[in-house]
């Protein structure tokens with residue numbers, strides 16, 4: 075394909091995308107294909123000769139699309155949302171056409187300076203104080219890895235990268251059992267070892283880390299000759315929205331001199347609404363905070379904003395600066411590749427800029443407030459329906475429930491969930507709460523309406539009745 079052909083196909087792609095979204099409600103949310111079906115429909119060997127774009131497009135529609143789960147479906151209530159507002163899709167289209175590597179200021183000054191500006195817009199939008207500096211990472215997992223590496227280097231007085239970890243005391247990091255698995259991965263990759271990720275018990279309906287237990291664990295580690303390095307708190311855990319008491323965690327961290335990272339990958343988007351900020355009260359004292367505009371807010375994946383109270387520690391941990399990457403001279407120049415693990419960087423700021431401008435913070439707030447209200451409404455309706463139990467109350471737009479049965483509750487709810495997802499009108503996933511299998515519900519799709527959430531009630535109660 076050359077750029078002249080691209081003109082025509084680009085227009086067709088725009089039409090296709092608009093049609094696809096217009097027809098989403100008629101598609102089953104979760105792909106209904108059997109394992110291996112797509113693979114076996116694809117030729118074993120690559121073509122030797124060029125194929126016509128029309129043939130490629132036909133196979134895309136006939137072979138690939140039926141095997142896709144529709145994350146932009148208005149009745150996608152599974153996992154967390156991965157919203158892609160149309161305007162952010164458009165921005166990505168421009169970004170992929172320009173295809174710049176935005177690793178250094180000079181490799182695209184506008185990309186760097188726009189990133190600085192939109193990160194500061196996001197900082198203001200979520201109510202972090204002046205003084206926090208942002209960077210866009212590819213994922214919350216990467217941001218958390220950066221934070222753990224920073225904890226490690228700080229605790230080792232910047233000797234870890236140089237001398238390695240052998241011969242060092244055991245570095246210890248603290249969190250609850252509610253944090254995302256990306257924390258475990260970060261600990262593995264940073265060379266700390268899973269055994270040194272200390273799980274602090276939680277308490278209360280928010281499933282928050284017990285600050286006294288945290289203090290005691292740190293004291294015990296110091297007594298044993300270990301080296302406490304940092305604390306990872308969460309606002310809006312993945313399973314059921316667990317949220318630590320950040321102020322209480324910060325009291326401990328400040329007394330112990332520990333680096334703190336707050337993972338609000340999902341719930342952070344809700345912080346554009348001031349009424350939800352009490353959920354992470356104390357966050358302004360944290361060293362590092364991550365939230366994903368690519369989840370609830372509507373910036374096409376990938377777009378993670380990572381805020382640092384002082385970026386020097388992170389840059390000191392990650393900057394390499396070989397001769398060929400140096401941009402000599404100019405003061406005030408930021409090279410964001412020194413703030414993240416990969417060198418190459420996509421131009422991710424553009425979609426966030428487009429998104430915030432096209433919707434305005436008020437438009438985005440309205441979406442989030444609706445989702446929270448609708449999720450609360452659905453939880454209340456299920457709770458009032460005989461045979462249903464709300465297991466964890468709505469945390470923003472996320473709650474868990476189960477259908478009661480006389481026999482094996484876990485098997486009964488797994489079966490109900492399977493039948494719901496095979497039905498296709500809605501899509502839900504499961505988690506475990508205190509060992510029991512429960513069904514998760516989150517409202518978060520960009521185009522969801524109150525009617526879509528009402529349909530969730532109908533589907534859940536209809537299929538629960540059919541199975542008993």
Ligand SMILES: *Cc1c(COP(=O)(O)O)cnc(C)c1O
Pocket residue numbers: 154212213214215216254256308310311312337338339340366378
């Ligand atoms: C989704 C999620 C993550 C992982 O986000 P990625 O950007 O996919 O790495 C981490 N933590 C929490 C709380 C999440 O909800």
